[in-house]
Amino acid sequence: MIIIKVIVCISLFIFTVHLKLLGSQWYNMATILLCSMSTGSTKHSNIILIVLFLDQVRVIAVVLRKETVAYHCLLCCQDQLHISDGVSSVHTDHFDFPYGTADIMCPIPSGCETVSHIAVTSAANKSGGTDRSHTSGCYGQQVKNQKVKSDSFPYNFTVCLSTMFDFTNVLQLVQSLEMLQLLGVNRVVVYKTSCSPETQRILDYYTHKGLVEVIPWSLSKFINVSRGWLPSHGPGDIHYLGQIPALNDCLYRYMYQSKYMALHDIDELILPQSCIMVQYKYFIYCWLELLPQLEKKYGADQCYMFENNVFPITVTLPPPTSQTLPLQNHHWQNVSGVNILAHLYHEPIIPETHYSNFKIIVNPRAVYRATVHGLLKSVKGCAWVDRNIARMYHTRDPRQPKLTPNQLIYDGRLLSYSTHLIPAVNTVLRENGLLPEDSIQ
Ligand SMILES: *[C@@H]1O[C@H](CO)[C@@H](O)[C@H](O)[C@H]1NC(C)=O
């Protein structure tokens, strides 16, 4: 017998979108992230997030791939329960783990004008959800944000960071969050599984400031998550702590809140190679300058792919003699984590990885399915950005550990932000009690 087991609530939002599809016609698309009732009692779980598309609801779920489940979609329309049959399709980026992300398409029955709530159950459960106890009043997830929006979003740039676990890298977190703000980012969404108390303090601080939204990401309570991206890299039933459903959650959660969205990690920064605004005294919004440039060169509504340049944290070298390192706060040594300004040499680009570990900035309203590197499904696909326009600075463990320091290549682009970055980082660290009160600016 096929049963969907416990279905877990992850998100409570609905979004509506205008998507330009094939030709010039505009279609109305609504998106719901939702969860449904429980239909079973074991510890296994399916996470359900939902998207409305035309006359259908798209449920983004985590499913056991080998099971073929017939779904019942329970739609609450004007306080009445309607039922339709859901059809599932698994995202291809499951990396051979037993569980994967899936879309369950639920037709909206005739007679249903507005869906206020929605839930999904296994069709194998005859009574699941349709009995009296459940129909008294609507249940499932509330449908929100049903207004179509194509401009004037509250945020210009949202960065989706997935997933944070056992995180202690406080200094790099603060540096990156300050860098992102200098680039023009207004919102950073952190899918958090676990972190150190100092990290939590920093996240609380930025949440209070309005920059960060923390989404608790506790799939591990329901499913055995892997800490690797392949089954051979770590035991578990789903890829890397459920990073892929998290990215898709972020995509739909912010689709109508943000003009653009960047999908990358906290140790990665996409930096334009020229930026007039970097000269400005107070604010430097280089991504605001970059995106119109990319749209002009590669076309609008694309996803833009940025080349990954690894700056190994095992190598600390001063800049070449012509450059000077700005004065930094020596108290940073006592803050846990990596100092990105100390690692300005990157590994050479090699053909084996050149086109694989990129990250993207995209118009989220032109996307159906996101993945770790790029998109699975979108309206217009992706364009590779010339490294002389912008590239990604990835400060992390070496990818090519056998290189000697003199094989690394200097790139001091980050230093042009340092006169803004250093005092901003000091302020945050000081306000969070991570620097002595009397330390220099
Ligand atoms: C069917 O659904 C009902 C209502 O949610 C639940 O109580 C019951 O345990 C389910 N049965 C099975 C076999 O999953």
Ligand SMILES: *[C@@H]1O[C@H](CO)[C@@H](O)[C@H](O)[C@H]1NC(C)=O
């Ligand atoms: C978004 O960008 C515009 C310029 O394109 C700017 O005027 C506005 O202040 C920015 N909004 C935010 C929230 O930063």
Ligand SMILES: *[C@@H]1O[C@H](CO)[C@@H](O)[C@H](O)[C@H]1NC(C)=O
């Ligand atoms: C998770 O996977 C490990 C390794 O396969 C296994 O030992 C453990 O029992 C699993 N836990 C659950 C809750 O399935």
Ligand SMILES: *[C@@H]1O[C@H](CO)[C@@H](O)[C@H](O)[C@H]1NC(C)=O
């Ligand atoms: C780092 O912390 C230790 C122990 O608290 C302290 O003695 C030392 O002065 C600190 N160093 C800096 C540079 O802040």
